[in-house]
Amino acid sequence: MTLRSALAVSAVAAVAAALTWLFFVGLPRWYGGPAKAAAAPAPVQVPAGRKIKARLFYVAADGSNLTSVERDVAYGEGTAGQAKEIINAQLAPVTEPLLSAVPPGTTLRALFVTANGEAYVDFTREITAAHPGGSLDELLTVYTIVNALTVNLPAVSGVQVLVNGKEVDTLAGHVDLRRPLAKNLAWVQ
Amino acid sequence: MSLFGRGLASQGVAQPSPLTLLAKEGRRVIPVSLVNDQEFIALDDLAPIFQLTVREESLALTVSYKGKLIVLTSDQGLASVAGKLVSLPAPPTRAGRRWLVPLEFISRALAPVYDTRLELRKPSRLLIAGDLRVPQVTVRYEPVGTTARLTVDATPRATSTVSQDNDRLAIKFDADALDIATPPLVPFPPQGVLQAIRVLDPVTLGVDLGPRFAGFKASTQPVDQTMRLVIDLLSTQTQTETTQPVPPPSLPAAPAPDLSALNQPVSAVRTIAIDPGHGGDDEGAKGDNGVKEKDVTLSVARRVKASIEARLGIRVMLTRDDDRNVPLDERTAVANNNKADLFISLHASASLRKSAVGASIFSVAFDQAAEETARLALAPERLPTFNGGLRDIELVPWDLAQIGHIDQSIELATILRRQFQDRIALSPRPVERAPLRVLESANMPAVLIEMGYLTNPDQEKQLAGADFQNALVQAVFEAVLKFRDALDQGRLAAAGGTP
Ligand SMILES: [Zn+2]
Numbered sequence: 001m002t003l004r005s006a007l008a009v010s011a012v013a014a015v016a017a018a019l020t021w022l023f024f025v026g027l028p029r030w031y032g033g034p035a036k037a038a039a040a041p042a043p044v045q046v047p048a049g050r051k052i053k054a055r056l057f058y059v060a061a062d063g064s065n066l067t068s069v070e071r072d073v074a075y076g077e078g079t080a081g082q083a084k085e086i087i088n089a090q091l092a093p094v095t096e097p098l099l100s101a102v103p104p105g106t107t108l109r110a111l112f113v114t115a116n117g118e119a120y121v122d123f124t125r126e127i128t129a130a131h132p133g134g135s136l137d138e139l140l141t142v143y144t145i146v147n148a149l150t151v152n153l154p155a156v157s158g159v160q161v162l163v164n165g166k167e168v169d170t171l172a173g174h175v176d177l178r179r180p181l182a183k184n185l186a187w188v189q
Numbered sequence: 190m191s192l193f194g195r196g197l198a199s200q201g202v203a204q205p206s207p208l209t210l211l212a213k214e215g216r217r218v219i220p221v222s223l224v225n226d227q228e229f230i231a232l233d234d235l236a237p238i239f240q241l242t243v244r245e246e247s248l249a250l251t252v253s254y255k256g257k258l259i260v261l262t263s264d265q266g267l268a269s270v271a272g273k274l275v276s277l278p279a280p281p282t283r284a285g286r287r288w289l290v291p292l293e294f295i296s297r298a299l300a301p302v303y304d305t306r307l308e309l310r311k312p313s314r315l316l317i318a319g320d321l322r323v324p325q326v327t328v329r330y331e332p333v334g335t336t337a338r339l340t341v342d343a344t345p346r347a348t349s350t351v352s353q354d355n356d357r358l359a360i361k362f363d364a365d366a367l368d369i370a371t372p373p374l375v376p377f378p379p380q381g382v383l384q385a386i387r388v389l390d391p392v393t394l395g396v397d398l399g400p401r402f403a404g405f406k407a408s409t410q411p412v413d414q415t416m417r418l419v420i421d422l423l424s425t426q427t428q429t430e431t432t433q434p435v436p437p438p439s440l441p442a443a444p445a446p447d448l449s450a451l452n453q454p455v456s457a458v459r460t461i462a463i464d465p466g467h468g469g470d471d472e473g474a475k476g477d478n479g480v481k482e483k484d485v486t487l488s489v490a491r492r493v494k495a496s497i498e499a500r501l502g503i504r505v506m507l508t509r510d511d512d513r514n515v516p517l518d519e520r521t522a523v524a525n526n527n528k529a530d531l532f533i534s535l536h537a538s539a540s541l542r543k544s545a546v547g548a549s550i551f552s553v554a555f556d557q558a559a560e561e562t563a564r565l566a567l568a569p570e571r572l573p574t575f576n577g578g579l580r581d582i583e584l585v586p587w588d589l590a591q592i593g594h595i596d597q598s599i600e601l602a603t604i605l606r607r608q609f610q611d612r613i614a615l616s617p618r619p620v621e622r623a624p625l626r627v628l629e630s631a632n633m634p635a636v637l638i639e640m641g642y643l644t645n646p647d648q649e650k651q652l653a654g655a656d657f658q659n660a661l662v663q664a665v666f667e668a669v670l671k672f673r674d675a676l677d678q679g680r681l682a683a684a685g686g687t688p
Contacts, residue, residue, distance in 0.1 A: 063542030064549075064618050099541050112267065114274040120267070133474035133482065134538035135551060135639050136616075139623050158556075160276065166227070166266055167278040169517065169626055173467060174536070174637075176626040182556055 050075040054152045056090050057144040059099040064136055065189040066144060079155045080113045087111060087121060090148045101140035103130035117157035118180045119149050125164050128171045135174040142175050143187045150183035158182050211366050212318040222289060227279045229289035250281055250288060257302040268298045313368045321365040322347060327526045328386055337382050339420040346416035351407040358396040359389060366391050382422040401425050457676035460504045461497065462524035464534040465490035469514030474539035476649030485652050486535040492662045497669060521630045532635035534627050537652055538642045546645045547616030550605050551637040552598040553591045553629055554622035590632040597634040604671050608664040
């Protein structure tokens, strides 16, 4: 290799590294980082209080299904931004007859969406620590989150639940969370 | 047991066992450290082995290999691998001046960009570089009357030779190394025909013979992707020792087990693994009156074992027989390594709605993509070997082994449901499919039974009581019998795993 072509190769590598950093490290920081980091200058003018309609999921009266309701959810910028708003709305406390399958006290730590439409949703530890257990309840918890994103956001094809920034095997010993899960309406009445 | 110590879980020990790198050039050990329950390796250790260049930048770590880039950030469990995003179980972490990355960095980030094949076998603590023949070897010991039988399976197939040298048998495999994860579960009787099984060198197992050893017969036979070696150890003594468990008094008196079963045609169901859910610090679901899932599951499992062993002459193994937390992978490993023909996991449910009652039976569901990948992989691929021949290689990922048995698992769930119907309450969703972790790696028909709801006060009382437990045990007993008969009479599709 001549000196000149070696330089060209290393220049390309450097540009690739910079781009990778931007897409991989920089963008998630702006769009997906923890809530406190969201104070970055807003690139688009969004009217205050703008809403979208979204379907949220709760435990049905028989305890073995989910039921969906339509709710106003705050507008979010981009897929990851909107996904965050939907998850936050899904986590908000509800009163009877609605009952959430996500344990109380659970909050969203971070959310990322990859280029191929897989959403990584990172929750605080309450989602496992406060989980009552049982395969069925665990399925309802998992598919509440998976469906809330896949039903409302066509760009999201799969959802992987993380806890405290880490991959987990299961929430309470039953449902496999090692891979992203696709939308599943069989659990919805 | 000290034999095969490498594969035994090192729970509660701060320093996990290291990885052994196997390559054409030889083997070397790579230290592993445990940080927040997660296994890490140092990039410093990997860099010289795999010719990696590691650079630390303000917010990222870049690892380059022959111009291909892996970018890691210090606060997220994600990596960019040649521009593609992959997830890691944890972000990199710093130990002094060294950067540590999760073990999965090797399989998910490095392997995709590396020139030769890299295979991480985490449970066996092996990292295999290049096309080496490293069969998974399992050893099973069964007392048969006054003699004993050793069944040694090597997957993918590897031939072996058996030779006797004084009071030891040596089993030498035609392979580059052995992947041995699990010791035989049955402890050897102190005065029997054999005393211990040990690893003699990287490709040889040694069987230490006991005082009653009189001779041996060995034969090999290919079974699917496995080469099975059967060694019958003959004994000088003729007296029989039986260690049959005594059934609990609440069960009807059972006839003595029929040990002459050896002369009957071989049934498709000879061994069943029963998995009592949860245990130890994992209590599972809990009722308002304090009944715990882990206790109900163990109690029912013991009753199932007593009932089936006494009346059907089928061997039943429990994945735990005390109040202990057994990792999910280990539960299926027990069933897989002992070639169980059925796997039944027992659980009790919880619901946020106190009114919810009834039993459900689950078989596995896989993501469509995972299912397709594994179905394709089920077609064995033939790879060239060093000496010019071809060999079969099983490419189904071990943790998706259940894929080959889905149809039979659904059939088992349906049979169970019919037996439950008139005996115990069924939930509105009596037979379901779901991505349940414990079923996915079971290499045999497998179901998970949620027996009822501990969150319902009436069911909590029932689940803890002998009446309900015996009714459920009877239903499981009848279902196993029906499933076995259907298999033996060829009414079900032939056992899965090979299309
Ligand atoms: Zn359970």
